[in-house]
Amino acid sequence: MTGHVTIRNLSRSFGTFAALRDVSLEIPAGELVALLGPSGSGKTTLLRIIAGLDLPDAGQVLINGEDRIARHPRERGVGFVFQHYALFRHMTVGENIAFGLRVRPRGERPTRAEIRSRVATLLDLVQLGWLIDRYPSELSGGQRQRVALARALAIEPRLLLLDEPFGALDTKVRKELGAWLRDLHHGTAITSLLVTHDQEEALELADRIVLMAQGKVEQVGTPAELYTRPATPFVLEFLGEANRLPCRLGEGGAAILAGTGDVLAHGLEPDHPLARSGADVTLYVRPHDLLLEPEHEGPVVITRVRMAGAFAKVEALMQGISLTALMPFHRLGASGLREGEHARLRVLHGTAFAAEGVEHPAALRFEARGVTVPA
Structure with a gap:
């Protein structure tokens, strides 16, 4: 089941620095939404709060109408993909993908046969079935990021969060993997939230863009709306x-x-x-x-x-x-x-x-x- 996310009056400060300032936002179910903005705009802080990796000073995060602030990250039904892969180096590709399923409480854990089947299905989805027994050190950067994405999808999340997932890749691989992610997203119909500072990436991949600056939302809309009808000079100049x-x-x-x-x-x-x-x-x-x-x-x-x-x-x-x-x-x-x-x-x-x-x-x-x- 995909997740509709509602952010209500979210604020977060680190000392005297206000990372988020009363942010409210709707993320429709099934959309790929890009959080775009310069460094320090608050986009990664917002993503971490949605994931449960940080807590706000005030505000709510609702997924399908249920407030998830008090929930442990494991209970939020959220998959997370980081910029630097975060794969377990001592585990094979197959073991990395299966990890989230194997650490579930005994009553919720799939059988070994079910886990093997799920891993095989995901490896086919990310087109890496032939690498199931390889270790992360034996993979290219693009292959590692696909494995990281498969691992996030293994738990069948309501919401997929991607924090600069292509930032460590060269331009050619970044573009190829971005196009692949776009096709994958529409094939799975999962709700996805992508953090990026790359304007071109957001314009090409996202159904909707949330442009942030100084902890606030400047404008929300489709790529065409933001590019052709910017609400402020900042939006216009940031997008080109x-x-x-x-x-x-x-x-x-x-x-x-x-x-x-x-x-x-x-x-x-x-x-x-x-x-x-x-x-x-x-x-x-x-x-x-x-x-x-x-x-x-x-x-x-x-x-x-x-x-x-x-x-x-x-x-x-x-x-x-x-x-x-x-x-x-x-x-x-x-x-x-x-x-x-x-x-x-x-x-x-x-x-x-x-x-x-x-x-x-x-x-x-x-x-x-x-x-x-x-x-």
Whole structure:
């Protein structure tokens, strides 16, 4: 049975440091949810409290409606996978997977035949059946992490908790194992909670992301919701690089570059309070949504052009503002952009937030009009 998790007003401090500040959260049954945030944001502390490895100063952890704070970790029905595998070095792969079943109280312990069958099933699931008699020292990092995952699944947990499970692996293995975990999750329909500081990993793997900062939840939503409709500047910038353009809002919510009369983009929500305010805002634009076009004596000066994988990364300066634009590498030659040359700037899509002290904190989305993007 999968677990629906409810976190209510959870707080935890270590001395004067507040690791969690009145956190409330719903984790739907059967979803893979990523706890994302910088170091010190509270995500691992939250995971440890859910697992029963730490106790909160205040608040509740409910799994399927039952408060589990007072329960021993063994009684919570939770499987835990750590970053550094935590396998028993003196046990074989099969013995490691079977461990959680063999240490159950006698009345709850499966028979030896049942344990062997369960271990064989899990080894098939993680595609490592041929390694049952090997020791952890004889396995690769990716294989060890699969064994650790099989061991966590052996007890048939309501909830699977993963604390930076791929952090010790190289990039290629990390991506392969992440895709494999995603497929495995949907095959087992177990509720999973993944702690990561890797934005790309969270965006690719999770059904839902909980983005945390300084012990609080900044925003909860699907990867698409957080990326395209960030609630705060922190969310927007944490989930990817962005250019900052100081603007004032003109008629109809148009974003006008500060100090000039240049209209960069138009607001998509004309009735938004911020659009009608004429306020000073910061317009955030992703590098792939920034279009630079050569223009003699244009306000932008190209400072550097370099290859970044399949993309060309163009760095520039405009009135002291640093800019970064991305374009498919095959378009670079035809673009006419060269180091030292001038260009003009066009914004394809952007998100604006009011300056500090303005009463309308909600984001306002923008897009260009009449701009054709080169193929």
